[in-house]
Amino acid sequence: MDKYNEIVEEVIKQSDIVIEVLDARFPYESRNKEVEKNIKNRHKKLIYVLNKSDLIDGFIDDIQLDFEPYVFVSSKKNLGTTKLRKLIISLIEKKPVQIGIVGYPNTGKSSLINVLKQRKSAKTSPKPGFTRGMQKIKIMEGIYLFDTPGVIPQRENNLMKHMLLNIKDVTTLKDPDVIVHRIITEFLHKDKKALETLYNIKIETSNPQEVLEMIALKFNWLVKGGRPNIDITSRRVIQDWQNGKLKI
Ligand SMILES: Nc1nc2c(ncn2[C@@H]2O[C@H](COP(=O)(O)OP(=O)(O)OP(=O)(O)O)[C@@H](O)[C@H]2O)c(=O)[nH]1
Ligand SMILES: [Mg+2]
Structure with missing residues (x-):
């Protein structure tokens, strides 16, 4: 077991919730x-x-999940946190209580702690894999939160999913063109219009490389000599997909 998973396991062991x-x-x-x-x-x-x-666009109330209890939250906009606080309090059997915060990298664990605490104390970062150790933070009298590093299942090896969840940092990704080809191919099959609208292009090809070149030329992402800069363009398209600008 790696170090981060060990920290998560230790936090779970020490937590009540x-x-x-x-x-x-x-x-x-x-x-x-x-x-x-x-x-x-x-x-x-x-x-x-x-x-x-x-x-998320649309109404959160319309979304039904088959696991519970769950609360929709935005740590960024401080939404849903009152509901979450109430849920936490309803589950507390005795104080002091210790609550572990776990999850995939970059889901916003540290940000959540910061909104619950109502002032900044857990350090956050747009880069995945930011939190490295275990941090214990008091949010109310007798209620302590443990921040943990994000972890993915140990045998999971799914690059597309990891890119989608922004677990792998796109700026240091080795072969962005491999991923971007898969993304563009999927859009060509399922929703060509989404690509056309976002990048203001007209697509008459089924070749993802040609689409990438059109985007590069449209936005002037070029290398010396005026040829398309495929590396930059691939990373931009991946980012648009990750942050939901490009979606099916
Ligand atoms: N739009 C939006 N962005 C968020 C929200 N919460 C966190 N973020 C962003 O997501 C990124 C990751 O946030 P962190 O709180 O560092 O995530 P983490 O889960 O602690 O990440 P690791 O420690 O790397 O596992 C940051 O860029 C945050 O600003 C949210 O509710 N809405
Ligand atoms: Mg963190």
């Missing part, structure tokens, strides 16, 4: 079943927090 922070846009993809199994085996109470709900 565990909050799993999911990405509200991808609730099922961002569940770590391995960690959940550990929580259940230790008979700890589990709350699902669907964070980044500000990035």
Whole structure:
């Protein structure tokens, strides 16, 4: 077991309640079943927090999930936090109580702690893999939260999913063109219009490389000599997909 998973396990062991922070846009993809199994085996109470709900369009109330209890939250816009506080308080059997915050990298665990505490204390970063150790933070009298580093299931090896959840940093990704080809191909099959609208282009090809070149030329992302800069363009398109600007 790696160091981060060991920290998560230790936090679960020491906690009475565990909050799993999911990405509200991808609730099922961002569940770590391995960690959940550990929580259940230790008979700890589990709350699902669907964070980044500000990035969902449409009404949160219309979304029904088949696991519970869950609360939609936006740590960024401080939404849903009163409901979450009430849920936490309803589950407390005795004080002091320790609550572990776990989840995939970059789901907003540290940000959640900061809104619950109402002043900044857990350090956050747009770069995944930011929190490295265990941090204990008091949010109310007798209520302590543990921040943890984000972890993915140990045998999981799904680059597309990891890119979608922004677990892998796009700026340091080795072969962005491989991922971007898969993204563009999927859009060409399922929703060509989304690409055309976002990049203001007309697509008459089924070749993802040609689409990429059109985008590069449209936005002047070029290398010396005026040829398309495929590397930059690939990373931009991946980012648009990650932050929901490009979606099916
Ligand atoms: N739009 C939006 N962005 C958020 C929200 N919560 C966190 N973020 C952003 O998501 C990124 C990751 O936030 P962190 O709180 O550092 O995430 P983390 O889960 O602690 O990440 P690791 O420690 O790397 O596992 C940052 O850029 C945050 O600003 C939210 O509710 N809405
Ligand atoms: Mg963190």
